[in-house]
Amino acid sequence: MKIAVLGTGMVGETIGSKLVELGHDVRMGSRTATNEKAAAWAKKAGAKASAGTYADAAAFGELVFNCTAGNGSVEALAMAGEANIDGKVIVDIANPLDFSKGMPPSLFVSNTDSLGEQLQKRFPKTHIVKALNTMNCSIMVNPRSLPDTHTTFISGNDAGAKTKVKGVLAQFGWKDEEMLDLGDITTARGSESILPVWLRIWGATKNGAFNLKIVAAKP
């Protein structure tokens, strides 16, 4: 599949490299066509990898991964251009982290709204699917690196879009029973609210290589 990865940080690089490894054609998008990190990534990742502007990448991809910082996500999708993203599925991995009030970061939107909802509202013709935002990126693309099953939460308004995203996550190694569909995009308020506890578990255990598992009694 042709896939756009928006964002040149560690999450974008990790997702992009995994997608290339799986045989997809990946274009990494950033603010400028000459972003050095994106170019270096594309060179290292090989023939199926390329780099360009957010608009270049979005036009190229039939599926879009939003790996930008949460406070830059609206702007990144706006720069990608509605003509290039409308009708497409956007996997929203971003979190609304606010580093301006000290550490650990708080959230700039939470509780009665979410970043996922803000993106869906601002770009109503896209299909925003919140997923993978509750763990570090090495676990996103290699869920089997943990010694037990665990969970990624899925939120989105469109069932077909969620099925498409689950298909790619399955290629990453996610088992069907590990992908919990919480419901429509308002349920991103739930998964984004994991960040405050995620950060404090990391602080207490000094180990960011973890994820949460739902342990349920037999019904």
Add this chain to the structure above:
Amino acid sequence: MKIAVLGTGMVGETIGSKLVELGHDVRMGSRTATNEKAAAWAKKAGAKASAGTYADAAAFGELVFNCTAGNGSVEALAMAGEANIDGKVIVDIANPLDFSKGMPPSLFVSNTDSLGEQLQKRFPKTHIVKALNTMNCSIMVNPRSLPDTHTTFISGNDAGAKTKVKGVLAQFGWKDEEMLDLGDITTARGSESILPVWLRIWGATKNGAFNLKIVAAKP
């Protein structure tokens, strides 16, 4: 030990009954000395159980469980009276749920503050220990009812107070490695932030008998 349980709801009843079963002397506190639910609970729970006002219960207990609704917790502790709670450990199980904005409930304090912190600030001579607030009450007192290990988060400013609470939780059946000390009371922002996703997991799975487990890679 003599223990106060503030609150006559399902959480208070379940915690109170478990403490009596373990051999503790338990007084359930409520707004009035003649609360029918508290009296019925005390009658059913036996000779080691009694009921009274918040102040009666707090004066009786050397340890206090706050099992009131989050939006009534400050008032309940104020009614208990600082003379009766100062210097004591208060296990804060409450969550700041706001049912006024529709279902699922949102939080009336979150992100940059927490109910645990608000209680600690308002009653500075008590030792607030946030614990058990991230699961239903049957699991709080019977953690071994789930088919795997799982986690309760502990937040509080006083190490001795946290050790005391962990001792009671161990009597409930919690294993030492299942009780994760997140740090000071500000980390209650983390555990209270689980509620938004807890509610949506419950909504998606239709099973409230679950808890979260931290699955970590070996360091």
